[in-house]
Amino acid sequence: MLLFNFSALVLPIVYTGKHKIYKQAIGCYFFNMNFKNRDIISINDFSKQELLFILKISRLMENKPNPNLLKDKILATLFFEPSTRTRLSFMSAMEQLGGKVMGFANTSITSIKKGETLWDTIKMVEAYSDIIVIRHPLEGSARLAAEASSKPVINAGDGANQHPTQTMLDLYTIQKVKGKLDNLHVGMLGDLKYGRTVHSLTVALSHFNPTFYFIAPQALQMPQTYLDELKEKKIKFFTESNLLKVSKKLDILYVTRIQKERFPDPVEYEKYKGIYKLDKSLLENIKKDLKIMHPLPRVDEIDKSLDETEHAVYFKQAANGIYVRKALLALLLGKIK
């Protein structure tokens, strides 16, 4: 717990529609890191100190099981879009802490099919549960859900916008495998245009003085708005389409799938699918301690032959999701302060 951390008196910009969150964000700075009843909607809502605090609690969760911490608490998982890792790891995290889980992963069996609005769905679900996790194809849906709900809401992906818990587990993984977050050379490869994971991770890592290498064909490069923000923050970055030109400089290579579902035009997708295929030949052109990450699922961008190498950390990364989500559930339900 941070008490009167005067080094952090400069308030963060909190882009949130919720007055209660803003007040709590301010509260964190002046008194302690009280996450009780907060929402996790966007990585933009979190300061460096808050992110580090969440990572610290995640480590506690990894080291200590706490099987009864959330006894009698109910998590609602509302998945309007497909998910494997995120949904299962939230369910597993809740159950490992002694809580119960309800929800849906298929909207065809719900009243949404009858035209029920998101607002009304949330109003109903908040009465049945203590905390809500939502994934929805429309951008901004999680923020709206948080406004509708008096219970904490966690965004598990809103369209191409945000997936903050993925970013937190990415940070946790980087900190674990590299022993630090500061001053790393981070490559991001693949679909940087539509990929929400790379957008959020870029924002989050910007707190830690990174050097970025954005590796993608021009049409799938990092959107200008993110590059402009990096310029404003005086963070070094390079854009490149050829991985081998920068691979020797990297401490972390974050690979993403070319996401068919985000392309407005299927012809465009066909042009770029399979453009990057990492295999063992890459190993001749990297630092010895490079770590390769991927939010998964992968299609063909990382060959299986790399899985057994010490560079591959993507399955560990997926496993780390449990600890981070346990930490968030416990913090938001006020069981850890």
Next chain:
Amino acid sequence: MKKELSVSAIKDGTVIDHIPSSATLKVVDILDLKGIRSIISVATNLSSKTMGKKGIIKIGGKDLTKEEVDKIALIAPNATVNIIKDYDVKQKIKVALPSTINKIIKCSNPNCITNNEEVTTKFYVLNKNPLKIRCNYCERNMEKDDISLL
């Protein structure tokens, strides 16, 4: 010599001055003028020392709402709003963009929840000149050319 007014004075109401000529009719568009029975005068391409050409709108018997003033600030950031009582300027307000803009802007992102469900839009003003705003919901940044009003 007394200067001749291009547009006749009003007894009570609102005068919007210093509108860029090109934006005068857009300002008329965004004002709710239905049901006003007093005189409404619209003049554009008037000579102005500071602006070259400008527009003026005079509306008898109307006070502007906050939403209307915010909309004017988006279209004509240097406009002034004069509140007239008994032929006198009782208050002169220079329009200014607030730090958040509610209700009046449509998000340019078709995949934003605000374009798919009944939600009051909300934007944070990141930069006033050049204008850059961010949607509270989908977090998409928009510039002046992307903005359309509701």
